[in-house]
Each structure stands twice: as structure tokens, then as C-alpha cells.
Amino acid sequence: MKVKNYIAAIVFIFYLGLLGYLYLGIGQGKTYPAKPISIIVHSKPGSAIDYMARKVAEIARKYSDVAFVVENRSGTQGLVAMQHVLDMKADGYTLLGVTKSFLSTVMVNKSKVSLDDFLFIANMVSDPEALISNKDRNFKSLDDIIQDANKDETQVWIGPGTGSRDHLMALKSWETLGIDANWIDYKSGPQSILALLRDESAVYVGNPADIKGKSDLDIISIASAKRLISLPDVPTFNEQGYDMNESMWRGFAFKKGVPEEAVEYVTRVLQDVVNDDEWENYCNETYVFSNFENHEEFTRRIVQETEETNHYLNKAGLLALYVNEGPVNMIVVLLIIVFVVFLLILIFNKFKIKNFSYDQIIAGGIISISLFFYYQTILFQIPETVNITSPSLIPRIWIITLVLLSVILIVKSKSVSTEKENYSPKTVLIIIAFLLVYLVAMQWIGYFFTTPVFILAAMYLLKYRKIAFMTINAFGFVLFSYFIFNKLLHIDLPLGWWFI
Amino acid sequence: MGIINDLWLGLQEFGQLLPILMMFIGVIIGIIVGVLPGLSPSIGVALMLPVTFGLDPISALVLLVSVYLASNYGGSITAIAINTPGTPGAVATTFDGYELTKQGKPLYALITSLTASTIGGLVGTIILILFSVPLAKLALSFESYEYFALGVFGLTIISSLAGKSPLKGFIASGIGLLFVTIGFDTQLPFSRFSMGIPDLADGIEFIPALIGLFALGEIFYSIEKGDNIKPEKTAKVDLSKTLSIKQLLKLKSVILKSSIIGTLVGCIPGAGGTIATFIAYDNAKSSSKHPEKFGKGSLEGVAAPEAANNGSVGGALVPLLTLGIPGSASTAVLIGALMIHKLNPGPELFDKEAGLVYGIFISLFFANIFMFFVGLMGNKLWIKIIAAPKSLLYPIILALSFIGSYFIQNSVFDVGVCIAFGILGWLLKRGDFPTAPVILGLILGKMIEENLRLSLIKGDWIDFFTRPGSLIIIILALVSLFMPYIKKKLMKKAKQNIG
Numbered sequence: 001m002k003v004k005n006y007i008a009a010i011v012f013i014f015y016l017g018l019l020g021y022l023y024l025g026i027g028q029g030k031t032y033p034a035k036p037i038s039i040i041v042h043s044k045p046g047s048a049i050d051y052m053a054r055k056v057a058e059i060a061r062k063y064s065d066v067a068f069v070v071e072n073r074s075g076t077q078g079l080v081a082m083q084h085v086l087d088m089k090a091d092g093y094t095l096l097g098v099t100k101s102f103l104s105t106v107m108v109n110k111s112k113v114s115l116d117d118f119l120f121i122a123n124m125v126s127d128p129e130a131l132i133s134n135k136d137r138n139f140k141s142l143d144d145i146i147q148d149a150n151k152d153e154t155q156v157w158i159g160p161g162t163g164s165r166d167h168l169m170a171l172k173s174w175e176t177l178g179i180d181a182n183w184i185d186y187k188s189g190p191q192s193i194l195a196l197l198r199d200e201s202a203v204y205v206g207n208p209a210d211i212k213g214k215s216d217l218d219i220i221s222i223a224s225a226k227r228l229i230s231l232p233d234v235p236t237f238n239e240q241g242y243d244m245n246e247s248m249w250r251g252f253a254f255k256k257g258v259p260e261e262a263v264e265y266v267t268r269v270l271q272d273v274v275n276d277d278e279w280e281n282y283c284n285e286t287y288v289f290s291n292f293e294n295h296e297e298f299t300r301r302i303v304q305e306t307e308e309t310n311h312y313l314n315k316a317g318l319l320a321l322y323v324n325e326g327p328v329n330m331i332v333v334l335l336i337i338v339f340v341v342f343l344l345i346l347i348f349n350k351f352k353i354k355n356f357s358y359d360q361i362i363a364g365g366i367i368s369i370s371l372f373f374y375y376q377t378i379l380f381q382i383p384e385t386v387n388i389t390s391p392s393l394i395p396r397i398w399i400i401t402l403v404l405l406s407v408i409l410i411v412k413s414k415s416v417s418t419e420k421e422n423y424s425p426k427t428v429l430i431i432i433a434f435l436l437v438y439l440v441a442m443q444w445i446g447y448f449f450t451t452p453v454f455i456l457a458a459m460y461l462l463k464y465r466k467i468a469f470m471t472i473n474a475f476g477f478v479l480f481s482y483f484i485f486n487k488l489l490h491i492d493l494p495l496g497w498w499f500i
Numbered sequence: 501m502g503i504i505n506d507l508w509l510g511l512q513e514f515g516q517l518l519p520i521l522m523m524f525i526g527v528i529i530g531i532i533v534g535v536l537p538g539l540s541p542s543i544g545v546a547l548m549l550p551v552t553f554g555l556d557p558i559s560a561l562v563l564l565v566s567v568y569l570a571s572n573y574g575g576s577i578t579a580i581a582i583n584t585p586g587t588p589g590a591v592a593t594t595f596d597g598y599e600l601t602k603q604g605k606p607l608y609a610l611i612t613s614l615t616a617s618t619i620g621g622l623v624g625t626i627i628l629i630l631f632s633v634p635l636a637k638l639a640l641s642f643e644s645y646e647y648f649a650l651g652v653f654g655l656t657i658i659s660s661l662a663g664k665s666p667l668k669g670f671i672a673s674g675i676g677l678l679f680v681t682i683g684f685d686t687q688l689p690f691s692r693f694s695m696g697i698p699d700l701a702d703g704i705e706f707i708p709a710l711i712g713l714f715a716l717g718e719i720f721y722s723i724e725k726g727d728n729i730k731p732e733k734t735a736k737v738d739l740s741k742t743l744s745i746k747q748l749l750k751l752k753s754v755i756l757k758s759s760i761i762g763t764l765v766g767c768i769p770g771a772g773g774t775i776a777t778f779i780a781y782d783n784a785k786s787s788s789k790h791p792e793k794f795g796k797g798s799l800e801g802v803a804a805p806e807a808a809n810n811g812s813v814g815g816a817l818v819p820l821l822t823l824g825i826p827g828s829a830s831t832a833v834l835i836g837a838l839m840i841h842k843l844n845p846g847p848e849l850f851d852k853e854a855g856l857v858y859g860i861f862i863s864l865f866f867a868n869i870f871m872f873f874v875g876l877m878g879n880k881l882w883i884k885i886i887a888a889p890k891s892l893l894y895p896i897i898l899a900l901s902f903i904g905s906y907f908i909q910n911s912v913f914d915v916g917v918c919i920a921f922g923i924l925g926w927l928l929k930r931g932d933f934p935t936a937p938v939i940l941g942l943i944l945g946k947m948i949e950e951n952l953r954l955s956l957i958k959g960d961w962i963d964f965f966t967r968p969g970s971l972i973i974i975i976l977a978l979v980s981l982f983m984p985y986i987k988k989k990l991m992k993k994a995k996q997n998i999g
Contacts, residue, residue, distance in 0.1 A: 045549045046836015054553070054840075070550070075909050076702045083698070084910075108689040109701060163689035184957055185687055187950060190769060190825045190832075197640060197823065200958075213824045213844025285842065318689055330695050358931050366671065373678060376693055388687040389956045394949040395681045395692070402674040409667055428720045428926065435898065435919050442902075443912055451899055458895035462723065469892060477896055481903060484532070489539075489547045491907050 008471040015475040018482060019448060023499060032092055032261050033066040039252070041072050041097045042081035048209070048286070049250050052125065053097045055282045056273055063272040068095075077105040082113045090255040092262025095121075098253045101165050103302070103309045108163050108318060116256075120302060121263060122270045123251035123293035125283060128224035129169040130234075132204045132211060134196055135218050142177060142221050142240045148202060149179040156201040158184050158192050162388075163318040166205040169223065169246050171312050173205075176237070176244045193217075207248065208234070208287035223247065230284045249291065251298060267294065317383025333375055338368045345410060359413035363406035370399045370406075427461065434458055446496025451478050503629070510858025514866075518559045523863050526566025527871050531878065533567060534574015534586045537711045538904020541571040541587055542829035549837055557841040558856055562863040564837055568830045569813050569864060570871050572773065573617040576806050577878070580609040581886045582897055584715035588706065589809040591939050592777040594714060595661070596794065596801030603797055606886050607879065611743045612799050613806045614875040616755045620807035621868040623759035624766070624814025629861050635767045635815070636822035642768050644951040645964050649973035650768070651948035654775050656981035657782040658937045663795055668933045675924075676941020677948075679704055686950040687957075699913035706942060708905035708918035713935050715901045716918065717925020719894050724930070727890055747799070754784050754800045755807045762808030766815025769827040773812030774943055780808035786983050814864065820845055821857055 039053045050072065057068035073081045081096060088094040096118065106115055133139045139148070149155040159166035162185045170183050181202075186192040189206065196204045197216060204210075204217075208231055211217045219234045223246040227236060237244045252270065254263065273279055274292040283290045293301065313319050345364050349355035377392035377399075438454040455474040464470060485491045514520070526548075533544030544567050552560035575587030580597035593613060600609040627635070642650075655673060662669025682693040683703020694700035758780035765776035784804035785794045794801045816827035817834075824846030826832035838845045843853060850857055885893070905918035925935050955963060964970045 044833065044836075045546045046833050046839065051836070051840060054550070058553075072546075073910060075911075076698070079698065079701065080909060080911075104689075109691070111698060161689070162687055184954070186954070187686065194640065194769060194823070194825055195643075198643070200643075212839075213846030213848050215846070215848060327695065362927065362931050362933070363671070366675065370678065373681075373693055376695075380692070382688070389953045391685040391688055391690075391692060394952065395678065398674055398677045398681065398945075402671065402678060405667060405671045405674065409671065412667070423724045423726070425724050428724045431720065431723060431898075432919065432923065435902075438902070439912060439915050439919070447903070455895045455899055458898060459891060462891035462894060464889065464891035473892060473896060477899060481900075484536070485903065485907065488529070488532075490550075491547070493903065493907075494910075 004468040004472070008468040011472050011475045011479065014479055015452070018479060022448060022495060032259065033064075033265060035093060036067040036069050037064075037093050037095055037266070039068055039070045039095045039097055040081050040085055041070055042078035042099075043072065043074050045072055048127070048207075049097050049099055051286070052250050052282075055279070056124070056270070059273045059276050059278050060269050062276070064269045076109065078102050079105060079109060079111055079113055082106075082118075085253075085255050086113065086117055088255065090257040092254065092258045092266070094255065095266065096253045096255075097250065099250050100248045100305065103306055104163055104165070104168070104313060107310060107313055115302065115306070118253040119256045119258060119263065119295070120251065120253045120298045121267055121295055123249050123291060123298045123301065124270065124274065125251075125288045126224070126247040126249050126291040127207050127209075127286075127288040128222040128228070129166070129246045129248065130206055130208050130210070130222045131173065131220045132196065132206055132217055133202060133220055134199045135216055136199055137202060139202075139218070139220050141235070142237065142242060145203060145220060146177050146179055149177075149181055152202075153180075155179070155181040155203075156184055157181050157203045157205060158186050158195055158201040159205040160187060160189050160192055161185055163313060163316065165248055167316070168309065168312045170203075170205050171316060172244065172246055173223075176242050212287075224289065228284075228287055228289070230287055247289075249301070251293070263295070334368070334372050337371045337375070338365075341368045341371070348410065349414070355414070357413045360410050363409045363413075367403050367406045370402045374399050430461060431458060434461070442494060442496070444497055446499060447493040448478055448482070449496070451481075506854045506858045507629075507862065509855035510860075510862045513558050513855040513859030514562065514862045516558075518556070519562045519859070519863060520866075522555070522559045522563040523566045523867050524870065526563045527570040527867050527874055530567040530570025530572075531574040531577075531871070531874060534571035534590075535577050536904060537578060537584045537586050537715060537901055538707055538906075538908060539571070539586070540707060540829070541568050541575075541589075542833060543908065544568070544571045545830045545833045549833055549840075552837060553840065557843060558859050560837060560841060561834070561856070561860050562867075564834055565817075565860055565864060566867040568834070569621055569810065569867050570874075572809050572813055573614065573621075573806070573871055573875065576613040576617065576802075576809075577610065577882055580606060580613060580802070581882050582715065582893070583718040584897065584901070585710060588710060588774045588939075588943070589777055589812070590805075591710065591714070591774065591936060592781045592805035593802060593809075595781070595936065596796070596798045599795065599797040600799075600802070601886060605797070606883060608743055608799060609802050610875075610879045610882060612748070612751065612802045614872060614879070615748055616751070616758070616803040616806040617810040617875075618868050618872040619755050620759040620762055620810035621813060621871070622865065623756065623807075624763045624811035625861060625864045625868065626814075627760070627763045627811075628814040628817055628864075629858075632818050632822050635764075635818045638764070639767050639769055639819040639825070639827070640823065641969060642771075643967075643969075644954040644958065645967050645970040646973060647768075647770065647947055648951040648955055649964060649970040649977065650765075650771060650775070651944045651951065653973050653977035653980065654778060654940065654944045655948070656977045657778050658940060659981050659984050660782050660785050660794075661778075661934060661936050661940070663934050664932065668931075669937050672928060672933050672935065673937035673941040676938040676943075677945040678941075679709075680942045680945035681949065686946070687953055699911065704917055704942075705905075705908060705911070705914050707908055708914040709921045709942060710939060711901045711904055712918040712921030712923075713925040713938060715897055716922025717929055717935060719897060720922060720926035721929040722890070723894065724926070743799075751799060751803045754788075755803050757787075758784060758804040758807035759811040762811025763815040765808070766812025767818040767827060768815075769819045769825050770947070772828050773809050773816070776808040776812045776815075777805035778940060780804040782980060786980070786987075791987075810868075817860075821849060821860075822847060824849075 041050045041053050053070045060068050073084050085094050085096045139145055157170045186195055192204055221235055221237055223237050223244055341364050377395055380391050438450055441450045452474040459470050485493055533539040545564050548567050572589055575590035576593045578584045578586040579590040579593040583594050583598040585591045597609040658669045658673050659666055685692050691701040761780045762776040765771050766773050781804050784800050785791050788800055816831045819825045819827045820831045826835050835845055905914045928935055
């Protein structure tokens with residue numbers, strides 16, 4: 001009979017032990033560095049910057065007393081990672097992996113996050129932009145590309161993204177080479193390379209590593225001052241008489257306001273990494289130049305290149321695409337739409353509120369949201385400088401279809417009652433409220449305190465009353481999730497803002 | 501006999517202690533990853549990637565490939581048990597799998613899904629070994645026109661998913677299609693419909709939406725109906741009722757056909773296993789002798805998507821290994837793994853590293869078989885969970901959905917998305933709107949828009965009908981759209997004739 005009580009007690013004691021283990025260690029250690037330093041990377045594992053960060057972490061083991069640990073936080077072209085670093089304390093334990101693409105990211109997104117919020121510690125590598133083509137084209141030099149462009153009025157250049165570094169490289173190259181070509185955005189590197197393998201375009205703008213393992217492709221030229229050691233046959237722009245350099249750089253930054261000792265320490269470690277033989281191997285393997293720049297040099301570079309990026313983005317008309325009306329205006333517009341839509345349904349129902357069927361309410365909601373989206377499509381500003389189809393085309397097709405179908409539903413479901421049984425949504429609404437409270441509380445006091453409370457409360461609400469099983473499940477679940485996420489999968493569940 | 505020689509090389513490469521151990525570990529972790537909502541195969545593979553840095557190339561790749569394979573199966577377990585697709589590829593499995601659970605026959609669904617997954621995986625592996633070169637040509641021949649047509653084809657499946665009211669089904673898919681336009685424009689670097697909210701700039705994260713719509717939506721709906729306090733509503737699970745071999749044999753043609761569909765669609769870069777599961781489900785339904793049972797607990801309805809889902813794993817490796825192009829989110833991580841181990845994916849890999857490539861193939865083969873036995877043992881555990889009282893189970897599922905949504909990007913906003921879609925799913929369910937079309941809209945919307953607009957930049961509307969590939973798919977789409985109605989008409993006529 002009492003076995004379950006014993007189990008419940010043991011589970012609870014383990015839970016208390018876990019709490020002690022997690023929280024008692026916080027805030028200890030005086031001299032920097034006292035704990036591992038995280039490197040936040042803005043892309044998924046396996047990407048170029050992720051690989052670099054992991055290589056740095058690996059080599060740094062020789063030169064640092066504490067470990068460097070890579071953490072991936074992808075999303076919104078790096079804004080998610082930048083924001084995360086700004087949310088953390090400037091204590092020197094959170095390093096951000098930065099790339100040149102961040103320059104355009106902050107401009108294009110008009111975000112609150114600014115590059116001025118960061119202290120750029122060190123630049124590590126320079127990865128030259130490259131013009132790549134299918135071997136069938138028989139391009140041997142930049143002049144061959146120019147010749148082809150002059151013959152063929154619509155020479156096509158492709159790559160991932162509009163306003164991306166690759167796109168800006170294309171714009172810069174056209175200026176330097178004196179040609180007029182068309183940019184087609186294939187969204188991702190792999191899709192671009194597939195298109196190139198099919199010979200859909202003359203030139204693909206990418207980086208030298210893109211041709212690895214693909215014997216059908218050829219690098220025509222790289223935009224760097226000198227040739228790569230591992231690709232000695234690939235000429236530079238300068239050698240062919242075109243004075244142009246364009247490289248992607250990758251380095252590290254702290255949030256501004258970090259202690260001086262942290263900056264010194266990390267700079268020293270990174271310098272040691274760059275001087276290591278393994279680092280040279282890494283650079284040659286991945287077709288990049290090792291290019292260490294300290295805080296001053298790196299910052300100067302960023303100021304200069306920010307200007308240049310701004311120039312090209314402006315030229316392409318990519319900086320004024322959408323006028324943000326502000327949240328208050330948006331809400332007012334939405335409310336007006338909802339009011340009008342339901343007024344029309346009311347008129348259709350001959351002014352009898354009880355004639356509203358559930359389907360009509362849902363359909364009315366859908367029409368309102370659709371029209372609200374339609375209103376926003378009117379605000380899009382499309383530059384004439386780029387070759388695209390309108391961004392509002394597809395949303396409008398979906399909107400019009402949705403509105404038409406919903407109107408049909410409203411007409412069909414006139415005074416048809418779909419409420420078969422009289423259920424009460426009260427418990428559901430309380431559960432949803434619980435979830436929202438749990439969500440907010442978790443950010444402040446952490447996963448490990450809030451989760452058992454939520455589970456117990458929800459079980460109680462759903463009329464479960466066996467206390468031993470409730471205890472085992474609520475606290476056992478926390479132990480289980482700690483084991484699976486923190487230990488097996490190495491994902492840290494949040495400890496809460498109050499405690500960090 | 502080049503291929504036998506290569507297979508022998510592969511066997512030597514794989515047949516060592518460490519790779520075999522990694523396969524075992526990979527399968528078990530993969531099933532756990534699949535079972536947990538929010539952990540999709542690609543996230544599972546990505547999470548394991550750092551672990552592989554210290555391993556030799558073959559062990560590293562065997563571990564990742566095993567996780568990839570087994571997580572595709574694992575997703576179906578929760579889909580069947582608690583209507584929560586553990587992975588996007590298991591959405592179609594909920595239609596009949598969860599229905600069977602509600603009827604007290606979860607073991608039927610679990611065994612069918614396990615068998616179909618295993619056979620699907622094996623067929624995919626065999627096709628990969630024998631036909632990777634011609635399949636690479638298929639993958640390469642897919643241009644934006646064909647992708648667009650495939651997306652439209654996928655949408656037409658709604659007419660067979662919608663159940664009672666096709667109108668409501670199409671409205672539901674429209675919601676998904678419209679919501680997926682939130683976020684970065686496919687051609688210009690600006691965020692549409694995000695209203696200046698930074699978290700929305702990238703659009704709605706798919707997996708939290710999926711978890712919300714299915715897991716939360718279902719829980720809210722059944723709490724409202726008071727299922728948690730009606731003891732008779734708890735599924736009565738009869739353990740003695742398992743499937744006989746005879747019943748499984750009846751499914752052989754469905755499983756085989758769906759495995760092939762899965763492999764073929766899987767090898768098209770960017771199309772993905774999830775679309776394959778819907779196409780296989782639709783195909784199984786329209787060719788079934790009992791289409792009326794679909795959505796009400798049909799075993800064929802469980803077998804088809806599961807076979808296709810695991811077949812797609814072999815398919816997705818085709819463009820990865822032959823062209824160096826990742827065919828899915830998971831294989832994109834695998835490319836990273838190859839690079840880190842100084843291997844260059846692409847045609848050269850087959851020449852230079854035949855032992856490694858064929859070692860991976862052979863490991864896939866054994867991983868499938870091992871997965872089957874682990875799955876059989878696991879079924880006993882899942883059954884116990886299903887039989888637990890709902891009022892005990894629901895809070896746990898809610899908490900699990902919570903972490904599942906949270907940790908994809910460590911984002912609290914995503915948890916909010918999950919709750920919002922939970923409310924949406926609940927509101928739709930109350931009005932008898934099917935929720936699966938919303939997911940289909942979310943999956944297909946981007947593919948349709950990106951490729952339509954790319955095609956229009958490159959050419960004209962007419963190109964969709966002059967290119968043989970896209971024309972064939974468009975015709976298939978039309979057939980699939982009108983098939984249910986034509987069938988109904990024919991049935992009526994036949995009945996009248998008899999009458």
C-alpha cells in the first residue's frame with residue numbers, strides 16, 4: 001500500500017537535490033575566467049561560422065584555463081543571436097560569433113539592435129567572395145564573363161538572398177567589370193548550386209569552399225589581394241586588371257561594457273589560436289585566409305564597410321521596403337475591420353444576434369484577419385531596381401480565396417446551430433490562463449520551480465486527487481526532463497532571470 | 501561486379517565495434533528524439549553533431565544516420581498514443597493512428613506503424629544502393645516549375661483529408677497558407693506582416709505551431725467535453741489483441757507503394773518526407789478498397805504515411821551523397837558532419853570513399869532491423885502510458901509541449917506561438933473544421949510561393965504547362981482534386997443501376 005508514498009518521497013528528495021545542485025553554484029568565483037565562456041553562433045551546426053567557432057574552441061583548450069563552448073541560436077539572419085548576447089550580462093562569459101553579413105542584417109531589418117552595442121574583439125578569417133561557373137560554359141577569366149555579358153543581354157547571376165553579401169558582391173562586380181547582368185535569388189546555397197549544375201546561370205556568387213567535391217564547377221576568380229594557398233590556380237580580380245576586394249570576415253565580439261580583463265584574456269587566447277599550426281591547417285582546408293585583426297583594426301574595418309554596405313543597399317533600393325505604421329495604428333485598423341465584418345454579418349442575419357452560428361463567428365474572424373493582412377500588403381514598397389514579382393501577389397491570392405470561401409460558409413450556415421451538446425469552455429480557459437502564467441513565470445524564476453507547480457495545479461484542476469501519483473509525476477517529470485535535455489542532449493533549461 | 505565489391509568494402513568498414521555500437525546508440529536516441537514533441541529529426545541530428553567530433557568518420561556518420569532514421573519512426577508513437585506528432589513527418593499518422601487508440605486498439609496502430617516504418621526504411625535503403633545515380637538525375641531535373649506543381653499537388657490532397665465538409669477543409673488550409681506568408685519575403689529582404697514584432701520577423705516557427713494545433717488543440721477540446729472526468733472515456737486497452745501476421749500481410753502492397761513514393765519524393769531536394777507522407781496517404785486512400793474507413797482507424801492509413809516517411813530517409817541521402825546537395829533539413833546537418841570530417845560530399849565521394857559510403861548504406865540496413873526490435877519492446881511501455889488517466893496525462897503533455905516549443909530556438913515567443921495555435925486548433929475543432937489542412941498549408945505555402953515567383957522571374961505562366969515534368973504533376977493534381985467527387989458520382993450511378 002505504502003510503496004507509492006515511499007517512491008513519491010524519494011522523487012521529491014531527488015528533486016530538492018537537483019535544485020541545490022543547480023542553484024547553489026551560481027555566483028561563485030571571483031577572478032576572471034571562473035567558468036566556461038560561451039560562443040554564441042547565429043547559424044545551425046555545421047555552417048562555416050559554426051565550424052570556425054568549434055575549431056577555435058578546440059584549439060583554445062591548449063591556451064585557456066576554461067573551456068569555450070559553442071551554442072547555436074539561429075534566426076532572423078543573426079538578430080536572434082545578437083539579441084541574446086545583449087540580454088546577457090556583460091561579464092565576459094558570452095562571446096558572439098560575428099560575420100560581415102551582420103552589417104546588412106541590422107540595416108535591412110531596421111532593428112533596435114545596433115552594431116554599436118558590441119565591442120568587436122578580434123577578426124579571425126577572411127573568406128574571399130568568388131565567382132563560380134559551370135565548366136560547360138568554358139569561362140577561363142573575368143574577360144570571358146564580360147564578353148558573354150555583352151553578347152547575351154540577360155546574363156544571369158545567382159546566389160542565395162537579395163541584399164545578402166553575395167548579392168552585394170554581384171552589384172560590386174558589375175560596377176567593376178562594367179557589365180549589366182540580372183540577379184536571381186535562389187534562396188539557399190544548395191538550391192543555387194543545383195541551378196548552376198543545371199547550367200541555368202552564367203555565374204554563381206559564393207565562396208571558394210562551395211565547389212568542394214563538385215568537379216563540374218569552376219572558380220573563375222576570387223576577390224582577394226592574393227591567391228589561396230590551397231587553390232593556387234585560381235586567379236584574383238587584381239591579377240586580371242580589376243581592382244576589387246570583397247571578402248566575408250568572421251570574428252568575435254562582446255557586449256559593450258565587459259571588464260577590461262575579459263577583453264585582454266580572450267584577445268590573448270584568440271591570438272594564440274591564430275598562431276597555432278592547427279589553425280593554419282583549418283584555414284587551408286576551408287579555403288580561407290587567416291586574418292587576425294585586433295579590436296582597433298577590426299572596428300575601423302567595420303565603420304568603413306558599414307558605409308559601403310549602406311551605399312550598395314541603397315543603390316539596390318533595399319532600405320525602404322516597408323513603412324511600419326506602429327502597433328497602435330495597426331490595432332485600430334484591426335478593430336475597425338472586425339467591427340465592419342461582424343456588422344455586415346449581423347445585417348445578413350437580419351439584425352438578430354441569436355441567429356449567429358458558430359461557423360459564422362469563425363468565418364467572420366477569418367475574414368477580418370484576412371482583410372487585416374490585405375491592408376498590410378498595401379503598405380509594401382517595391383523598389384524598381386530589382387527584378388522581382390510583387391511580394392503581395394501570393395498573399396492576396398490566399399486572402400481573396402479565404403474571404404470568398406468564408407462568405408460561402410456564412411451564407412450556408414445561416415441559422416444552423418452547430419452546438420450539439422452544451423459543453424462549458426470554463427476549464428479550458430482556466431488551463432490556458434495557467435499556461436500563460438507558467439510561461440511568464442518560467443522566464444523569471446526558471447523552469448525547475450515553475451514546472452512542478454504548473455503540473456500539480458493542472459492535475460488538481462482536472463480533478464485528479466491521488467497525492468502520491470501527483471507528486472511522482474510532477475517532480476519526476478522535472479527530473480526526467482533534466483536528464484534528457486541537460487544531460488543527454490546538452491540543452492540547458494532556463495534557470496530564470498532572477499537567479500542568473 | 502562493382503556493387504558487390506563496394507558492399508563488401510562497406511561491410512568491412514561498418515563491421516567494427518565502434519560503428520555498430522554507434523548504430524545501437526543512434527537508434528535509441530533517435531526514437532527518444534522522435535517521441536519528444538518538438539525534437540524533429542533535423543534537431544536531433546544537429547544535437548548529436550558535436551558528439552561526433554571525436555569519432556572516426558564512419559562511426560560519426562553511422563550515429564547521425566541512425567538518429568535520423570529512428571527519429572522518423574519515433575514521431576509516430578506519440579502521434580498514435582496522444583495525437584501529438586513527435587515529428588512533422590508523423591502528422592498524417594495521427595489521422596488513423598489516434599483514431600485506433602480512441603477505439604482501444606493502439607497496439608494495432610503501433611505495430612502497423614513499426615512494421616511499415618521498418619519496411620519503408622529498408623526499401624529506401626535498397627533503392628538508394630541500387631539507383632542513386634539515376635535518382636540523382638531526377639533530383640537535378642526538378643526546377644522551380646516542378647516544385648511549384650508539386651506544392652499545388654500537395655494542396656489538392658485536402659479534398660481527401662477534409663472529411664465531412666470540403667469547404668471547411670479548404671478554409672483551414674487557407675489559414676495555414678496565409679500565416680506562412682508572415683516573415684521574410686521570398687525575394688526581398690524585408691519582413692511581411694510582422695508588424696514590427698522582432699520575434700515574428702522570421703515568421704511563425706513551424707514546430708510550435710504543429711504541437712499547438714495537434715497536442716494542445718486536442719487536449720483543450722477533450723477537456724471541454726469533460727473526457728478527463730469520465731472514466732469510461734479512458735481508452736480500454738486490450739493487450740491480448742495484437743495484429744496477426746495475416747493482417748499485416750494484407751498491407752504489403754500499400755507499404756511497398758508508399759515506401760517507393762517516400763523514397764522518390766525524399767530524393768527531391770527541399771520537398772521532404774512530410775509532403776511524401778501526405779501524398780502516400782492520399783494515394784493509399786484513393787486506391788483502397790475501403791476508402792470510407794480512412795480517418796476512422798484504417799490500418800492502411802497508418803501504414804502508408806509511416807512507410808513513406810522512413811522511405812524518404814534513403815531518398816534524402818541520394819542528392820546528399822551524389823550531388824553534395826542536402827535534400828532535407830537533417831541532411832543539411834549531415835553535410836556539415838561530412839565537412840568536419842574532411843569529406844567532400846558530391847560525386848567524388850563515391851570514388852574516393854566507397855567503403856565509407858557503402859558502410860553508411862549497410863548501417864542503415866541494420867539500423868532498420870534493430871529499430872524494429874527496440875520498437876517492439878517499446879510498445880509495451882507506450883501502451884501503459886496510453887492507459888494512464890487523462891487528468892494525469894494531460895498536464896504532463898502540456899508541460900512537454902512547452903519545453904518542446906521552447907528549446908527549438910530557446911525562445912519564449914515560440915511557446916506563445918504554441919499556445920496560440922492550441923487555441924486556434926481548439927476553436928477549429930469545436931466547429932468541425934479539420935486541423936490537418938492548416939499544417940499542410942504551413943508546409944506547402946513557402947514552397948508554392950518561392951517557386952512560383954522564381955519561375956515567373958525566369959519565364960512565364962505558360963512554362964508550367966510546356967515543361968513535361970510540371971505538366972505531369974499538374975495533371976496528377978487535377979486528378980487528385982476531383983477524384984473523390986468523380987468516385988462518388990460513379991458510386992451513385994452504380995447504385996442506381998443496381999436499384
